[in-house]
Amino acid sequence: MSSAREVAAATAEALERTTAAGLNATLHWSRELLDREAQHADQVRRDGGTGSTLYGYAVAVKDNIVTTEQPTTCASRILEGYVSPYNATVVDRLRAAGAMIACKTNLDEFAMGSSTEHSAFGRVKHPLDPARVPGGSSGGSAALVAAGAVRAALGSETGGSVRQPASFCGIVGVKPSYGRVSRYGLVAFGSSLDAVAIFGATVDDAARVLNAISGHDPLDSTSVAAPPMGRPDSWDDLSGIRVGLPREYFPADLDPGVRAGVERGVAALRDLGAEIVEVSLPHTKYAVPAYYIVAPAEASSNLARYDGVRYGVRRDGDGDVRALYQATRGRGFGAEVRRRILVGTYALSAGYYDAYYLKAQQARALIAEDFRRVFDAGIDLLFTPTTPTPAFRAGEKTDDPVQMYLADIFVCPANLAGLPAVSIPVGRSEGLPIGAQIITPYFRDSRMLSVATLLERALEPTEEVR
């Protein structure tokens, strides 16, 4: 095993290479901080005995997860230079397990986006094709894992912001059950949906990190009173496992490369002994419209705190304190954040609340009920494409927000229902990675990762699928 100092030095060199290549995946890091992280990791190893389960891991952290040693900007001008007085629980738990915090990574501003083109500090480039996007909103974390700079990274999901970029970049992305991992110190976007999520070069890398950061946290009232997720059991095959293929996730216009990749995954599941069954989740078509009401509505409330008084930058308005608020928020937030705040405020405003917000809540309950019904009928897990297409070109969807939102069509239902889900690479189409998604019942995260590990062993992720 390499020492923490060796890993820190190698990580610094790798981060410099990604910077030189123009990925724009990092927002803050330094060799000095990495050295200090290595010293801390060595101390944990000396003191911790079996506690240092992540010794030798340098973990990149999305810049909407607060850290005391580096700024936390959420890739927004409104938080430029902000340094938190406390660490997120997940950051403390990573370091307690012997991991080093490698850097803070670029994202769509306040995690609002599906391409990491909406960062105030420039877009992140796809490691395999700089003309394309890495997905989002956790695109910086995904790009660093895909480029081999780190073995694991933290991102966050509100509507699929880890699984979607994991699929685009050809790596593993795990969204734990809602409440499995503490949200304390994750900058709030849509609180009923937000979850810290994990990228790994392999399922094992992601599982190790989830093992270290999960478990009850009294500082987060939505944290479930349960012990940390254990390491997934090693399975020999999938005998007795019933896999559901929801027909709504295989529309006629699904990208042919994505279809071929997922079919390759289905064949591997069958070869491993699983029974494949077609199922229906009839309210799936309402997931994106429901998500784009619920999440902006919660965001319009959560982001009210950025008013130029308590956090970050202040723009003087021409007049009273309201002018100061309006000028700060009008100029401090980028276009996508302002759009979502306006949509959320509109949906909650008098006269529109029943038509939009209540309807979205109704759709959310029906989507959760669809999942419950299928799992109660004896389906152990669902297998679907992660995204409708491989990584798209930068600029292709920035002028049409609805087209951008549809990139999340297969990932946001699990967020609405609070279920665990993982995306794993199943091959490539014309050189671009294809991801497939496994969704399991609530709190079956470990079982989900056991299946993902078997599938990972059965598939060569860089093989062309058609």
Added chain:
Amino acid sequence: MSIGEQEVLHAARLAELAVEEAELPRLVAQLGSIVAYVEQLGELPADETAAPHLAGAPAAPLRDDTVRRGLPPASLESLTAEFRDGFFLVPVRGTMAGG
């Protein structure tokens, strides 16, 4: 339901967001397309319940809902050298302009 300039400006006022006049037409068009897209939620039957869904909520730890004794005013007074009319008195460190 269509969304126009007045609706966008009203939402911007509620959200304390300055909107430049030049960006208004683009915002109206983009918000209009988003609102038109989410209109499909109106297809859901009106008699369905809309109870908020939050995974795991029943298991979330809650403090016992019991009345507990708070700090009595007398103990607050004992924490400070000077206490008057419910306020702690502290040394003046500076003054606001005009005050």
